[in-house]
Amino acid sequence: MNAWKEYQDQHKDRFLNELLDLLKIPSVSARGENKGDMIKCAEAVKASLLAAGASRAVIYDTPGHPIVYGEKITDPTRPTVLVYGHYDVQPADPLELWHSGPFEPVIKDGKIFARGACDDKGQFYMHVKALETMVQTNYLPTNIKFLIEGEEEVGSPNLANFVKANKALLDADVILISDTAMISMDNPSIDIGVRGLSYIEVEVTGPNRDLHSGVYGGAVANPITMLAKMIASLHDENNHITIPGFYDDVIEATQEERMLMAKAPFSEEEYAKDLGVSALWGEKGYTTNERTGIRPTLELNGIWGGYTGEGAKTVLPSKAFAKISCRLVPDQGSEKITQLLINHLYAIAPEGITIKASLHHGGEPYMTPIDSDGYKAAAMAVEKTFGKKPIPVRGGGSIPICALFEKELGLKIVFMGFGLDSDNLHSPNEKYDLVNYYKGIETIPYFHQYFAAIVED
Amino acid sequence: MNAWKEYQDQHKDRFLNELLDLLKIPSVSARGENKGDMIKCAEAVKASLLAAGASRAVIYDTPGHPIVYGEKITDPTRPTVLVYGHYDVQPADPLELWHSGPFEPVIKDGKIFARGACDDKGQFYMHVKALETMVQTNYLPTNIKFLIEGEEEVGSPNLANFVKANKALLDADVILISDTAMISMDNPSIDIGVRGLSYIEVEVTGPNRDLHSGVYGGAVANPITMLAKMIASLHDENNHITIPGFYDDVIEATQEERMLMAKAPFSEEEYAKDLGVSALWGEKGYTTNERTGIRPTLELNGIWGGYTGEGAKTVLPSKAFAKISCRLVPDQGSEKITQLLINHLYAIAPEGITIKASLHHGGEPYMTPIDSDGYKAAAMAVEKTFGKKPIPVRGGGSIPICALFEKELGLKIVFMGFGLDSDNLHSPNEKYDLVNYYKGIETIPYFHQYFAAIVED
Numbered sequence: 012m013n014a015w016k017e018y019q020d021q022h023k024d025r026f027l028n029e030l031l032d033l034l035k036i037p038s039v040s041a042r043g044e045n046k047g048d049m050i051k052c053a054e055a056v057k058a059s060l061l062a063a064g065a066s067r068a069v070i071y072d073t074p075g076h077p078i079v080y081g082e083k084i085t086d087p088t089r090p091t092v093l094v095y096g097h098y099d100v101q102p103a104d105p106l107e108l109w110h111s112g113p114f115e116p117v118i119k120d121g122k123i124f125a126r127g128a129c130d131d132k133g134q135f136y137m138h139v140k141a142l143e144t145m146v147q148t149n150y151l152p153t154n155i156k157f158l159i160e161g162e163e164e165v166g167s168p169n170l171a172n173f174v175k176a177n178k179a180l181l182d183a184d185v186i187l188i189s190d191t192a193m194i195s196m197d198n199p200s201i202d203i204g205v206r207g208l209s210y211i212e213v214e215v216t217g218p219n220r221d222l223h224s225g226v227y228g229g230a231v232a233n234p235i236t237m238l239a240k241m242i243a244s245l246h247d248e249n250n251h252i253t254i255p256g257f258y259d260d261v262i263e264a265t266q267e268e269r270m271l272m273a274k275a276p277f278s279e280e281e282y283a284k285d286l287g288v289s290a291l292w293g294e295k296g297y298t299t300n301e302r303t304g305i306r307p308t309l310e311l312n313g314i315w316g317g318y319t320g321e322g323a324k325t326v327l328p329s330k331a332f333a334k335i336s337c338r339l340v341p342d343q344g345s346e347k348i349t350q351l352l353i354n355h356l357y358a359i360a361p362e363g364i365t366i367k368a369s370l371h372h373g374g375e376p377y378m379t380p381i382d383s384d385g386y387k388a389a390a391m392a393v394e395k396t397f398g399k400k401p402i403p404v405r406g407g408g409s410i411p412i413c414a415l416f417e418k419e420l421g422l423k424i425v426f427m428g429f430g431l432d433s434d435n436l437h438s439p440n441e442k443y444d445l446v447n448y449y450k451g452i453e454t455i456p457y458f459h460q461y462f463a464a465i466v467e468d
Numbered sequence: 469m470n471a472w473k474e475y476q477d478q479h480k481d482r483f484l485n486e487l488l489d490l491l492k493i494p495s496v497s498a499r500g501e502n503k504g505d506m507i508k509c510a511e512a513v514k515a516s517l518l519a520a521g522a523s524r525a526v527i528y529d530t531p532g533h534p535i536v537y538g539e540k541i542t543d544p545t546r547p548t549v550l551v552y553g554h555y556d557v558q559p560a561d562p563l564e565l566w567h568s569g570p571f572e573p574v575i576k577d578g579k580i581f582a583r584g585a586c587d588d589k590g591q592f593y594m595h596v597k598a599l600e601t602m603v604q605t606n607y608l609p610t611n612i613k614f615l616i617e618g619e620e621e622v623g624s625p626n627l628a629n630f631v632k633a634n635k636a637l638l639d640a641d642v643i644l645i646s647d648t649a650m651i652s653m654d655n656p657s658i659d660i661g662v663r664g665l666s667y668i669e670v671e672v673t674g675p676n677r678d679l680h681s682g683v684y685g686g687a688v689a690n691p692i693t694m695l696a697k698m699i700a701s702l703h704d705e706n707n708h709i710t711i712p713g714f715y716d717d718v719i720e721a722t723q724e725e726r727m728l729m730a731k732a733p734f735s736e737e738e739y740a741k742d743l744g745v746s747a748l749w750g751e752k753g754y755t756t757n758e759r760t761g762i763r764p765t766l767e768l769n770g771i772w773g774g775y776t777g778e779g780a781k782t783v784l785p786s787k788a789f790a791k792i793s794c795r796l797v798p799d800q801g802s803e804k805i806t807q808l809l810i811n812h813l814y815a816i817a818p819e820g821i822t823i824k825a826s827l828h829h830g831g832e833p834y835m836t837p838i839d840s841d842g843y844k845a846a847a848m849a850v851e852k853t854f855g856k857k858p859i860p861v862r863g864g865g866s867i868p869i870c871a872l873f874e875k876e877l878g879l880k881i882v883f884m885g886f887g888l889d890s891d892n893l894h895s896p897n898e899k900y901d902l903v904n905y906y907k908g909i910e911t912i913p914y915f916h917q918y919f920a921a922i923v924e925d
Contacts, residue, residue, distance in 0.1 A: 040779075041777070041778060041779030041780060042777070042778060042779070043778065101782075101783075102775065102777055102779075102781050104777065105678070108677075108678070164780075164781075165779055165780060166780070192683070206682060208682075208782070210780045212780075217745065218743040218744060218745055219743060219744030219745075220565075220743075220744075220892060220895050220896065220897075221565070221894065221895035221896060222743070222895060223864075223865060223893040223894045223895065224767045224769055224793060224795070224894070225663060225665075225760075225795055225863075225864045225865030225866050226649070226760065226863070226864045226865055226889050226893065227743075227864070227889075228760065228765045228767040228793075228795055228864065229750050229751065229759040229760055229763060229764075229765030229767070229795070229864070230739075230748060230749065230750045230756045230760050231743060231748065231749055231750075232745065232747075232749035233749075233767055233768050235699070235768035235770070235771045235790075236699060236700075236703065236768050238696070238771075239695070239696040239697075239699035239700045239768070239771075240696075240699075240700040242692070242696035242697075242700075243693075243696045243697040243699075243700035244700070245693075246693065282687075286675040286676060286677075286679070286684075286688060287675060287676030288674065288675055288676075288688060288689065288820050288821075289819070289820065289822075290689075290819040290820040291688065291689075291820065292687065292689035292690075292818075292819070292820040293686050293687045293688075299687045302686040303682075303683065303684065303685065303686055303687045306686060307686075308681075308685045308686030310681045310685040310686070310690055310693075310784055311690050311692035311696070311773075312681055312774050312775055312780070312781060312782060312783050312784070312785075313692070313773065313774035313775040313781070313783075314696075314771055314772065314773050314774060314776070314788065315771065315772045315773075315776040316768075316770065316772075317768065317769050317791065318559065318769055318791060319770045319772040319789070319791075320498070320559055320561065321498060321499060321500065322497075322498030322499070322559075322622055322828065323621075323622060323623070323667045323669075323769070323791065323793070323828040323829060324498065324558055324559050324621075324769060324770070324791075324894060325558075325665070325667070325866075325894055326558075326769050326770070326894050326895065327767050327769070328769075328770070331771065332776070333692075334774065334775060334776075334780065334781075336681060336782055338681070338685055338686070361749075362746070362747040362749070363745050363746065363747040363749040364745075365746075371779065371780040372780060406682075406683075407680075407682045407683045407684070407685065407686070408680060409682050409782075432683050432684075435677065435678075436680040436683065437678070437679075437680045437781060437782055438677055438678035438679060438680065439678060440677075
C-alpha cells in the first residue's frame, strides 16, 4: 500500500509534533501530585483518537486514574483488533541525571528524549497515527478498538474490574500491544512472552527512635545492618534465589528453545561494554539472554534508612526500608510468589527488629503462541517493512494485565514492539529513535491487513 | 557557697530564656545552607561570654565555621580551667518525627525540647551561666578560658590547626567538658573515656545508568544487593567485626574494670523496654554496658539507592550509598582503622561493581585517669551537689578533639556531663531536663573551687 507510506511521509512532522505535545504532560501515575496531569493526559489521548478518525472515544473514571476507550468500527462482520497501551509513565527521578527536562521533549541525534518517549506514549501513539493513515487513505481492513489506561506503571489496579465489567465493549479477535523492544533495527524481533511481577516494600524497625550511634551503637540491632543481612541472604553463592518454593512452578525451557535463543545475535562483551561493567552477573548455569528471558529474578529497586544527607550524622536509625521486586516466568503465580517472598522475609527477620512487608503490585507472566493468527500477522508485517523475518524472543519486562486479558476476554495477545533495550526505559534520558517511531507507524497497517486476511481466509 | 545558689535561683528564668534564644539558631555544621546561621550563633556565643563577665571574647575565623574564644583571668598565678564545648548541632532530620520544631524550643514536662538542647548548647551554656554566677558573687577561684567551636559534629576539621597555633592562648591546668551523660540523676556518674571514631562513606556503582529491572534484571550486578552483601559480611555470627586487624590494638579491659562496670546500676530489661525492642543485640561475650563502653563497634548510619519515593518504580539502579562509622577504644588509632575499613571494602567488593570509599572524619579514643586532679575535683563537685559519690563509667560517644588536646596542650580532660542517655541526642525530639540544666550550673562552680584547692594544696 503505497498510499499509506505516501500519507505518512506527507504528515511526518505533524505526527512527531503531536507526540511531543503528549510527552509534555507529566503523567506519572505513582505520584499523587500528578493527579491533575493524569486527567489532562487522558483528555489529550481521547482528543487524539477522535482527531485520527475514531468514531467514538470515551473517558472512563476509575478509583485511580481514568481509562480511555476509543473505536473505529467499519464493518462488524470483519475482524476486530483491540489495541492496548498506557499513557502513564514512570517517575522521572533521579532528575539530576537527565540531560534535558523529562517533560520537555527534545530531538537530538535523531532521537526523542523524554519520559514516556518509548514507554509507552511513543509506542501507543504509533497506533493512533496508523489509524489516521488507514482512515485517510480509505483502507482500513479491520475494526479497531483502543484501550489506553493510566495505571500500567503501578500494576493496573483498576483495569481488571473495568475489563470484567465491559467484556462486550472490548470484544475483539486479538489484542495488539506495542510496549516492548526489538533486538535492533537490523535484527527485528517479536516478544513472545512477558514476565510476571511481584513488587513489595519492606520496613524494618529497630529501636523506637533514632539513637546516638556512640551511646547506643553496638548494643542494639541496627535496622540497616539487619535489612542488609536479609537482602544478602536472598541470593546464594550461585545467585539462585533462596526463597523456599520460589522455583517450584517454573517451567524449564526446553533444550530446543534454549538453542533457538542462543542463535539470536547477541554479544555479552558489547552488552557489558554498553552498561559500563567489567563483569556480568547472574544465575549460574544460564546465559545472559536466558537470565532476562526465561528465568525469574529478584531485584532491589530501592533502599533507604538513616541519614542520607550531606556530610555525616552519627545516628543509629530506627527504621530502614527496601523496595524489592521479582520477575516471574510461566507458571509462577504472582500472588503465590508475593506470599512466599513476604513469608520468607518474616521468617528470616533477625531478633531485635520487627518487619512489615506489603505488596505494591503484581502481575502474571504471559506467553504468546507463535502459531496464533496474531503472531503470524505480526511476523508478516514486520518482515514486510523490515525486509527480514523477525526473531521470536522472550522479553524481560512485565505487562501486568496480559494474563487477565486472556482469561476474561478469551483473546491471544501479540507484542509488536518497536523500542530498543537501550531506550532507557524507567531511567533518566529515556528516548525513542525517530526511525523506530516512523517504522512502527509504517508497519502497523500491514498487521491489520495480514490479520484480516488470515482470519478471513 | 550559698551566695552562688541564691544568685542562680534569682536569675533562673533568665538563665533559661537565654538558652532558648541560643537554641533558636539552626547552627547545623554539616549543611552548607546554614553557613550564615553558624556565624550568627558564634556571635551570640561571644556576646553571651562578655555579658557573663568574660574580660574578653574573640571570634576566630577558620576555613570552616568560626571558633569562639573567651576568658576571665582573675589572677595569673592561680589555676586555669579551659572549658571546651561546641555551638554546632547535628542535622535535625527526619523532621517529620519531631513533635515541635527542632529550632523552636518548647518546655514540656520540665524538659527543653530542641536540637542542641543537650548536645551541646545546653551543656556548654551552663558554664557561661556558672561564670556569671561566680563573677557576680565575687567568688571565682580560678581563671577560666572558653573554647567553643562550631565543627564538633563534623569531626572538628579545623580545630587542630587552631590549637597548634594558639598554645599560649589556650594554656591552662585542665580541660573541662560538659558534653556527656550521667546514668541518672539518682545515680550520678562521670565519664572517664570517650570512644574514637572513623566515619566513612561508600559509593557502589553497578551499570553506568539506571536500568529497567525487567529488561536487565538478573543479568547485571545490582549495586544495592552488592552493597547489602558487603554490609552483611562486616559482622560475623557472633557480631564480631570481620575487618582483618580491626581488634589488634584494642586494650582488653581488666577483669577488675569489668567487675566494677557490672556494679553500676543497670537493667537490660528496662533498657530494652525504653528502646522498644524485644531483644538486645551485640558482640558475644560482652554485656550491654561493655558493648557501648569498652568495645569498638561498626554501625550503619545511613543507606540509600534506587527509587525511594512514593509507590513503585521498577528500576535496577546505577548506584547505592552507605554511611558507616566505627567507634574506637584505646589504643585503636582512627587513621589506621579508617584505612583498614576502606581497604576491606575494596577487598570484598564483588565482581561487576566498582566502589569508592572515603573518609568523612575521625577522632581518637581518650581516657581520663581517675587519679588526676581534674577527675578528683569533678567527683567532689558532683558529690557536693548530688549527695552521692559519682560512678566512673566509660561513655560510648566520641569527642574527636580530645586526644589532640592532650597531645598539644599537655592537659588532662575531665568529662563532667549532665545529660542523660534518654536525651535523644542526634535524634528527633532532643531534650534536656531543666533540673539537669540547673543542677549543672550549680555544680560547676564547686569544680572550680575544688580544683583550685587541690592544685594549690
